Amino acid sequence: xxxxxxxxxxxxxxxxxxxxxxxxxxxxxxxxxxxxxxxxxxxxxxxxxxxxxxxxxxxxxxxxxxxxxxxxxxxxxxxxxxxxxxxxxxxxxxxxxxxxxxxxxxxxxxxxxxxxxxxxxxxxxxxxxxxxxxxxxxxxxxxxxxxxxxxxxxxxxxxxxxxxxxxxxxxxxxxxxxxxxxxxxxxxxxxxxxxxxxxxxxxxxxxxxxxxxxxxxxxxxxxxxxxxxxxxxxxxxxxxxxxx
Numbered sequence: 275x276x277x278x279x280x281x282x283x284x285x286x287x288x289x290x291x292x293x294x295x296x297x298x299x300x301x302x303x304x305x306x307x308x309x310x311x312x313x314x315x316x317x318x319x320x321x322x323x324x325x326x327x328x329x330x331x332x333x334x335x336x337x338x339x340x341x342x343x344x345x346x347x348x349x350x351x352x353x354x355x356x357x358x359x360x361x362x363x364x365x366x367x368x369x370x371x372x373x374x375x376x377x378x379x380x381x382x383x384x385x386x387x388x389x390x391x392x393x394x395x396x397x398x399x400x401x402x403x404x405x406x407x408x409x410x411x412x413x414x415x416x417x418x419x420x421x422x423x424x425x426x427x428x429x430x431x432x433x434x435x436x437x438x439x440x441x442x443x444x445x446x447x448x449x450x451x452x453x454x455x456x457x458x459x460x461x462x463x464x465x466x467x468x469x470x471x472x473x474x475x476x477x478x479x480x481x482x483x484x485x486x487x488x489x490x491x492x493x494x495x496x497x498x499x500x501x502x503x504x505x506x507x508x509x510x511x512x513x514x515x516x517x518x
Contacts, residue, residue, distance in 0.1 A: 275299055275300055275301065275321075275322040275323045275386065275387075275390070276301050276303045276319065276320075276321040276322045276323070277294065277300050277301060277302050277303065277321055277322065277323045277324075277325065278302075278303060278304045278305065278306075278312075278315070278316055278319060278321040278323070278324050278325070278346070279291065279302065279304075279305040279306075279324075279325045280305070280306045280307075280308075280309070280312045280324065280325070280326050280327060280330075280335070280338065281305075281307070281325070281326075281327040281330070281351065282307050282308055282327060282330040282331055283327070284307070286327070286351070286372060287305050287307075289373070289374070290325060290351065290374060291305075293374060293376060293379055294379075296376070297380075297383055299383070299387065300323075300383065303319050303321055304319050304321070307330075308330050308331060308332055308333075309330060309332055309333035309334070309335070309337060309338035309341065310332060310333065312338060313338065313341055313342060316342060316344065316346070317342065317343060317344055320344055320346070321346045322346055322347060322390070323346055323347050323348075323349065323386055324346045324347065324348050324349070325349050325351050326338065326339070326348055326349070326350055326351065327350075327351055327352055328350055328352040328354070329352065329353075329354065335350060335352075339472075340505045340506050340507060341506070341507065342507075343507070345472075347367055347386055347389060347390070348366045348367060349366065349367055349368045349369070349370060349382050349386070350366050350368070350369045350370065351370045351371075351372060351374060352369075352370075352371065352372065353371065353372045355371055367382065367385050367386050367389055368381070368382035368385055368386075370382060392438075393456075396454075396457060407461060407462070407463050408427055408461050408462055408463065409427065409463045409466070410426070410427050410428035410463065410466045410477075410479070411426065411427070411428065412426070412427050413425065413426050413427070414427060416442060416449055416451055417449075417451075418449030418450055418451070421449065423444075423447065423449070425442070425444050427462070427466070427477075428466075428477075428479065429444045429445065430442050430443065430444045430477055431443045431444060431476070431477050431480040431496045431497060431498060431499040432474060432475070432476055432477065432480075432496055432499040432500070432502070433455060433458055433467075433474065433475040433476075434455075434473055434474055434500075435454070435455035435472070435473045435474070436450065438452065438454050439451065439452055439453070439454075440453050440454065440455050440458055443496075443498070443499040443500075445498070446498065455473070455475060458475065459475060462475065466478055466479065468508075468512065468515070469508060470494065470502050470504045470505070470508055470512075471502065471503065471504055471505040471508060472505065474502050476494060476496060476502060477496070480496045480497045480498075480499065481494055481495070481496060482495045482496060482497055483495045487503055487504075487509075489506060490506050490509060490510070491503055491504055491505065491506050491509045492504045492509040492512060492513075
């Protein structure tokens with residue numbers, strides 16, 4: 275796996291590179307000391323895996339991810355544990371505390387390899403089946419525990435990622451389905467559904483209001499669904515799409 279490291283501490287980068295030499299699957303293709311330096315390199319090199327510090331001068335690790343168009347798999351590395359919950363909101367595969375322990379690093383890389391195998395198997399299956407796009411008039415079957423629904427996609431207000439699952443919001447229901455948000459995004463018609471952030475896809479027809487938020491982001495209110503803060507990058511894309 276092509277691997278890139280972003281950390282403002284030179285010694286931390288050196289130590290991580292030393293530890294990663296023990297993993298034959300890892301190929302370190304670059305490093306950076308801050309977000310501004312990393313963005314162009316990541317977009318150009320397109321690594322499979324990113325080891326990313328959170329607290330750095332200038333933009334932090336979360337802001338770096340929001341600035342990227344191409345986003346690899348991410349393992350956060352940090353000296354502080356208070357960011358763990360937010361890290362997983364960004365769909366990080368793992369969260370390592372410094373100094374990084376070899377056993378924890380091995381477990382994290384194992385997660386990445388499993389995740390990669392699952393994605394490749396899903397992609398191969400989709401390519402084999404050549405699945406068509408689903409439009410708003412299409413109906414899907416949803417099962418959550420003992421409850422089942424036949425749901426028209428036009429009625430789905432919001433799709434929210436929860437790891438390998440996705441929560442669907444329709445009517446007053448919000449069941450989980452065993453499909454990743456990325457898989458569903460590839461199947462949904464972009465004329466109706468818009469990827470608002472790493473965690474959310476919104477149905478454009480259910481937007482009630484849009485307000486300017488912090489740092490160029492947009493806050494979107496949907497009918498009968500939680501308010502969504504678009505990422506900075508997707509906010510700009512949305513403004514261009516809607517000519518606003």
